[in-house]
Amino acid sequence: MTRSRVLVAAAIVAIAVVGGYWYYSSRAGSVPAVVKAPPPPVPVTAATAAVSDVPVLLEVIGRAEAYESVTVKSRLDGQVASVVYMEGQHVRQGDVLLRLDPADYEARLRQAEANVARDEAQVAKARADVERYVALKGRGFVSDEKVNEVHTDEAAALATVKADKAAVDFARLQLSYTTVRAPFDGVVGARLVFPGSAVKVNDTALAVVNRVRPLYVSFDVSEKHLPRLREAMAAGSMKASIKVPGGGDKPVEGTVRFLDNAVDVTTGTIQMKALLENQDEKLLPGQFVNVSVRLATLSGAVVVPSEAVQQGPEGNFLFVIGEENKVSPRKIEVEAMFDGRAAIAKGLAAGEKVVTDGQLRLTPGSRVKVKGEGAEEAEASGKASAQPAATAGESTPSRN
Numbered sequence: 001m002t003r004s005r006v007l008v009a010a011a012i013v014a015i016a017v018v019g020g021y022w023y024y025s026s027r028a029g030s031v032p033a034v035v036k037a038p039p040p041p042v043p044v045t046a047a048t049a050a051v052s053d054v055p056v057l058l059e060v061i062g063r064a065e066a067y068e069s070v071t072v073k074s075r076l077d078g079q080v081a082s083v084v085y086m087e088g089q090h091v092r093q094g095d096v097l098l099r100l101d102p103a104d105y106e107a108r109l110r111q112a113e114a115n116v117a118r119d120e121a122q123v124a125k126a127r128a129d130v131e132r133y134v135a136l137k138g139r140g141f142v143s144d145e146k147v148n149e150v151h152t153d154e155a156a157a158l159a160t161v162k163a164d165k166a167a168v169d170f171a172r173l174q175l176s177y178t179t180v181r182a183p184f185d186g187v188v189g190a191r192l193v194f195p196g197s198a199v200k201v202n203d204t205a206l207a208v209v210n211r212v213r214p215l216y217v218s219f220d221v222s223e224k225h226l227p228r229l230r231e232a233m234a235a236g237s238m239k240a241s242i243k244v245p246g247g248g249d250k251p252v253e254g255t256v257r258f259l260d261n262a263v264d265v266t267t268g269t270i271q272m273k274a275l276l277e278n279q280d281e282k283l284l285p286g287q288f289v290n291v292s293v294r295l296a297t298l299s300g301a302v303v304v305p306s307e308a309v310q311q312g313p314e315g316n317f318l319f320v321i322g323e324e325n326k327v328s329p330r331k332i333e334v335e336a337m338f339d340g341r342a343a344i345a346k347g348l349a350a351g352e353k354v355v356t357d358g359q360l361r362l363t364p365g366s367r368v369k370v371k372g373e374g375a376e377e378a379e380a381s382g383k384a385s386a387q388p389a390a391t392a393g394e395s396t397p398s399r400n
Contacts (some may be wrong), residue, residue, distance in 0.1 A: 006246065010351050041369040044358035046321055047305050051350045054343040056228075056336045061218030061244070062291040064283045065273075066210035068184055074199040074206060075177045076100060085207065091182040100178040100199065109171035116164040123161055126154035140261050186211040192299045210285050215278040217242055217254060219291045220269035228295040229272075240274040241292040244283070252276055252283075256293065298336060301343040308356045309334060310343050318348070319355040325368050327355060 001184070009296045078100040085097045121127065171352045174373065182188070189208040193199065221229065232238050233256065243251040254276030263270045274291065275281075283289065308318045310333070316334050319327040332347030348354070353370075362368070 023145055038367075041325065041367040042358060043371055044355045044362070044367075044368045045372075046353050046370045047308060047356045049302050049304050049344070049348050049350050049352050049354060050247075051300050052303045052341070054166050054299060054301045054303055054336050054338050054341065056219065056296045057338055058225055058229075058295055060219045060221060060291050060293075062217045062274075062289050064285055064287040064289060065214060065216040065218050066186075067214050067275075068186065068211035069285065070183055070209055071205050072097065072180060072183070072207045072209060073202050074100065074180070074204055075201060076174060076199075077096045077201050078104070078178065078199055080193050080197045080199060080206075081178075081194050082195055083191060083193065085188050085345065087188070089188050091186060091188050091209065093182055093184045095182045097180045097182055097188065097209075098193070102178040104174055105175040105178055109168065109175055112164065112168040112171045116161060116168055119157060119160045119164050123154065123157040126150065126157040130154050138294055139268070149333055150327040157276055163334070164238045182209055184209070184211055185213075191382070212284065213278050214275055215283055215285070217274045217276065217283075217289060217291060218271060219274075220264075220267065220271055221293075223263045223268050223270055226263075226270065229259065229293075232293075232295050239294060241294075242274065242276060242283075243290045243292075245288060245290055249282065251292070252278075298343050301335065301345075302348055302350050303341045303343050304348065304354050305356050306337055306340050306342045308354045310359055319362055320348070321353040321355065321368060321370070324368075327362055327366050327368055328364055 076093070081099045081101045083089065083098045085095075091097070093193060106387065133142055133147050133150045135371075137144065137147050186209045189210070192205050192207060197204075220221050229238075238256040240254045240256050242250040242254055254274035257275045258271075258273035260271040272293075274293075304318070310318060311333075312329075314331060317329050317331045320330050321327055330347050332343050333345040335345035336343040357366075
């Protein structure tokens with residue numbers, strides 16, 4: 001009896017298990033599988049590639065240089081008597097800068113002049129002797145040898161006078177060196193000596209004069225640009241745009257006048273110089289400036305905003321928006337950059353739409369939503385829906 005009960009209970013349990021399995025299996029088959037929703041589109045800013053002329057610019061850092069610069073030094077040993085110039089003064093060629101004590105050189109000049117007077121008296125005596133001895137020779141009182149001797153004495157006296165006059169000229173020249181003058185038009189720098197200072201010949205710096213109108217701007221260019229530089233210079237006057245870094249003033253234009261005759265082997269660069277008038281003296285020697293030189297102009301180039309160009313391990317690329325607003329990265333070659341635009345040499349056609357902002361969240365195949373397009377569509381649809389509503393209101397009869 002007990003055994004039969006156990007068998008019945010086991011059968012009931014088995015039936016319950018089989019029924020439960022069948023029930024839950026049928027329920028699971030009737031519930032639809034959960035479908036993962038696609039990610040929302042990434043908001044980005046986009047621009048359309050256009051065709052435009054783009055200048056090819058070479059932008060480097062340069063330094064202003066004086067057109068002429070000289071450190072004035074003394075040509076005499078002496079002592080400074082007075083300093084005439086003011087620091088930072090504009091001077092003209094020949095203006096007096098300072099004076100040295102002239103007393104010693106004035107005395108030397110007077111001594112040389114006295115020697116000339118003495119030796120001229122000797123010449124007069126020698127000439128009188130010649131006349132007298134020539135007359136005596138005609139009477140037969142002196143020999144030809146004596147006449148030749150007095151002629152020699154006269155010639156020697158004349159030569160001595162010439163030497164004395166040269167000494168006078170030299171002493172007068174030395175005296176003129178005690179007045180130091182500006183060698184050309186320019187601006188004089190800070191005071192380097194003061195009254196009472198001792199100076200040595202060709203050693204002591206007395207003043208520094210710079211010519212700043214016009215002015216040179218020198219800059220170094222990589223040797224890889226040499227072919228284009230030569231072409232541009234051969235085509236005519238090459239212009240350079242020069243601007244002070246951080247300055248709000250407009251760039252000033254200069255003319256490239258100098259291309260060095262050798263490349264620096266240590267840096268692989270070649271020196272160039274541009275000349276600008278600098279009439280307002282905005283630039284001073286030694287000042288750093290930004291230099292932009294136009295090498296050529298790209299006609300009909302495909303251009304996009306420069307922020308669309310990204311840097312990758314394989315070089316430059318950008319994201320192109322294709323069908324269904326899906327993006328794909330595309331490798332490109334940038335030929336030139338100018339005024340916030342990039343000229344694309346390869347990899348992009350005019351009319352294609354590229355991403356200019358929001359690239360960090362993009363992967364190949366990502367769907368995007370261009371900012372501003374939705375608002376424009378909503379505005380257009382709002383205007384379209386507003387017009388029929390107004391017409392319907394006008395045609396609705398009044399309840400009155």
